[in-house]
Amino acid sequence: MPKEVQRLDRVIIRFAGDSGDGMQLTGDRFTQETASFGNDLSTLPNFPAEIRAPAGTLPGVSSFQLHFADHDIMTPGDAPNVLVAMNPAALKANVEDVPKGETIIVNTDEFTKRALTKVGYSANPLEDGSLAEFKVSAVPLTSMTVKALEEFSISKKDAERAKNMFALGLLSWMYNRPSEGTLGFLRAKFANRPDIMSANIAAFKAGWNFGETTEDFAVSYEIRPAALPPGTYRNITGNTALSYGLIAGSELTGLPLFLGSYPITPASDILHELSKHKRFGVRTFQAEDEIAGVGAALGASFGGALGVTTTSGPGMVLKAETVGLAVMTELPLIVIDVQRGGPSTGLPTKTEQADLLMALYGRNGESPVPVLAPCSPADCFAIAIEAARIATRYRTPVIVLSDGYLANGSEPWRLPEVAQLPDLSVRFASSPNGPEGEFLPYLRDPETLARPWAVPGTAGLEHRIGGIEKSDRTGNISYSPANHDLMVRTRQGKIDGIARDIDRLDVDDPSGRAKVLVLGWGGTFGSIGAAVRRVRRAGGEVAQAHLRHLNPFPENLADVLGGYERVLVPEINLGQLALLLRGKFLVDAISYTKVRGLPFKAEELAGVLQEVIDNV
C-alpha cells in the first residue's frame, strides 16, 4: 500500500556527523537533488577547522543545513525541522537548535557507552526520555548499511563508510527527491573503483527502500517546485560564483586573468576553481606567501593583466603594504577578502564581517580604496564583474569583502545572458599624451581622474612608477609639500568620484509609510530580508536597504538615511558600518551585533526590528 504523502511549503534539514562521516558531501548531494527538482534553496555548511578532529568528539562535528521551499527563500533557515545525527556528538552539538516537536533521526549504532561518555552523556538520551518532546526515529544506519553491502567484496570499513549514502537515500525518499543526479555522481566519482561505486549506489538504494518499506516512516513529504522567474538555473556557492565572475571580468575587459594567491580558509576554493580554467588564459600562481600573492598580481597588472589576489583576514593584513603600493602606482588590482572570524587566526571556518574598517582604513597614509561586498552567494558573480569594472576604469585596487557564509553557502542562480553583460573593454595608452610629445603617466582623465595605463612593450611610453610620492602629471619622485597635498586629495577625489558611477541605493519600502529603516551590508542580506518579511507578515512596517558598495557609498545614502526616524544596522561585528554612518552622516544609527561565527537568525532579527518599530 502506498504511503501517505504530505505536502509542505518548506523544510529545513541538518545533516550532522563526524568530520569523517561525509556530511558535507551528503548535504551537497541532497542540495543538488533539490536544486534540480526546482525548489528554491539556501545552504549553510558548518565544519571544524581541523581536517579530522578526534572521532566522536564535539569539536569534530561537521554539519550541513539546507532550507528548501516551494517559494523564494532568503536564508538557510534558523532551526532545523529535521536533524540527522550520525553519532552522540552530532546529537549533543545540535539538539539545542531543534525546536520541540520536530524530527530527529539518529544512527543508533554509534550510541555506545563509550561514545556517549566521550561527549559527556551519563545516560543514553535515546532511552532516558530527554528527547521525549521530539519525534525521534532511531535507525541503526551503520549496521543496516553493512548488512546491505554484505554481497560486495569490500572491507567492513568501506562498507561502514557508505552509511552517509544510506542516510541520503532515506532522506531522499522522505522528501521525494529525484535520485538520478546522485547515482550519476557516484558513478563518476568512483569510476575507477567499481566495487566502491556499486556499494555506494547499493547503500543509497537500501536507504531509499528502507524508508519505503519500514513502518517507522509512515509518511513522506512533497515540496513542490518554487515559482522562480523564468530562466535557466544552477545551484552555486559564493566562491564558485566569484571565480566565474572573475573569469567573466577577464573576458569582458579583454585582459588576461592573473591570480596570485596563497592557500587560506575559506578562500582557497577560488584558487582551486580558477586553476581549472586555463583554457580561458587564466594564470594561477600559488605564491610562497600572502605578500607574494598580491605582489605578483600587481606585477601582472603592471604588465596589462587583470591582477587578482584572494585571501581571508589574516592574509589581508599581510597584503596591506602592497595594496598601498597599488594605490600609489594607480594600477588596477582586485583583492578578495573572504572574511572569517578574527582577530588573528580566529575562527578559520566560521563567518564574520569584521574586516570592513580594515579594508577601508587598514593602510598607512591616506590610502583610499573602493570596497564592495556581495549580498548573496550568487551575487558574488556580479560583484566580481563590478570589481573588474571599477579597478580597470579607475586604475585602482578594489577590495571585495565576501565572507565564509557566502563562500560556502549556496543558492539557485539564474544564469545571466552573456551577451547582456557589460562591455568593459580596456584601452591601454598607445601614444604620448604630453604637450611636447612626451608621455605623462600621471596626467589624468578629466572625468574619472584615472591615469593612463601604459603597459611594457608599448614604444615611446616607457616610464617609471613606484611607492614614493609622485609628481602630478610627470610621475617623477616629488617631496614637494604642495604636490603631496594635491596628490593626496586627488587620489581621494578619484575614489570619491566613483559614487557618481555606481547604482543608487534601492530601498524596499512597500507601504512607503515605514518609519524604521534596516540597513545592512554584505552577507547579512538574506537574514535581514527574512526578518523583514516576518515583521511585515505580522503587520509591521519596515524599510530595507542593503549596501553592496561600502566605499564610496551610493550618492543617495544620506537622503535614504534622512528619510527614516530610526535606522537599525545589524552586523556580524561590533558595529563597524554603524560607526561609519555616524561619522559620515551624523545619523544616530542603532547598532545590533552578534559575533558567533554564524549568520543571524531571522527570528532573532525580526524581534529586534519589532522592538525598534515599537519604540518609535
Place this chain on the structure above:
Amino acid sequence: MSEQTGGHREGPAFKGLKLVPVSDEQYTMKDFKSDQEVRWCPGCGDYAVLAAFQSFLPELGVPRENIVMVSGIGCSSRFPYYLTTYGMHSIHGRAPAVATGLAASRPDLSVWVITGDGDGLSIGGNHLIHALRRNVNINILMFNNRIYGLTKGQYSPTSEPGKITKSSPMGSLDAPFNPVSLALGAEATFVARTLDSDRKHLTGVLRAAADHQGASFVEIYQNCPIFNDDAFAPLKDPGQRDLRLLRMEHGEPLLIGEGRGVVRGEYGELGVSELSGADSARVVRHDAHRADPGYAFALSRLDYPAFEHVPIGVFRDVERPSYDELMLEQLTEAETVQGRGDLAALLAGGDTWTVD
C-alpha cells in the same frame, strides 16, 4: 601582447630572451640614460654598476620598451629611475614577487630585479629563494655592500659578525648569509658574483646572466663609501687582488695568482693549495654546468670568512625550463585539448534546470 613572441630578424642575441621580440633599432648607452638626476652619494659603487649596465643594455638587442626594471627599497633600488626603460620601484623586499607576476604573464619582456643585501636577503629573503627555485625568467642583481645604507648604517644580513654599527654598538651578534651559498641552496640555475669596480668582469657576468633562460642571480660586491667604506678593499687593492680573486672561467683550471689553485679535499670540499710541479694536475677545472650544485656550493665556501680567496664569475649555469615558459605551455595545452574557453558554456556547466 603576451602572445607576442620572437621577432622579425634571425633571433635573440641571448637565450634568456628567446620569447622577447628582437629590436630593429641600434641603441647606444645614452638611449638608456633617463633625465632624472642620479642621487647616490659621491663615490657610491652604484654609479659604476649603473654605467656598466647602461652601456650593456644595447647588447640585449631587444626593444627598449620590452625591458622592465623592478626594484625594492634601499639605495640600489633607485636604479630604475635612472634608466629609460619601463620600471617599478616597489616596496621593501617584494621586487622578486612583483617581477614574478610580470614575467610569468609577459614572457615577451626582459625583466631585471635590482635589490640589495638588506632588501633581498633580509625582508625579502623569502621571495628571493622562491623566485630562484621556480626559475622565473628574471635577472636578479643583488648589490651587496654588507650594510644598510638608506637607513643610515645598521648591520645587514651579510655584515661580518661583531660589526660595530649604530644598532650594534657592542658588535653585531648575527652570523651572516653567504649569498651565493644561499642562492645555490635555493635551487638557483644561474649564480654569479662580480665587483662594482671591475667593469669588464661585471659586463661579462651581465652578458652571461642575460644568456640564461630562467632566474639568474648575480651578487655584486658594491662599496658604500659612507657607512661601510672599503668593505671590499682587499679585493680592489692592486697589490693584493690578484692573490685573492679567483676568476672562474668555464672549462679552465681554477688558479689564483701565481702557483696556487683549487684542489679537492678528502670530503669533497674544495681548498686552495700551493702548487708544486706535479700538483697542477690536481687543480680543479671549472665546470659551471654540473647538474649537482654540490660543486658550486663548495666553491662558494672558499671565501669564508674573510676574502682570502674569493671566486668571481659564474658559479653555476644549468638549464631547466623557466616558470613562465611552463605556465604558457599549460595554457596552450589546455586550449589545444579543450578548446578556447566559452563563458556561456562555463556558466551553464554542472546541473542546471529551467523554469518556464
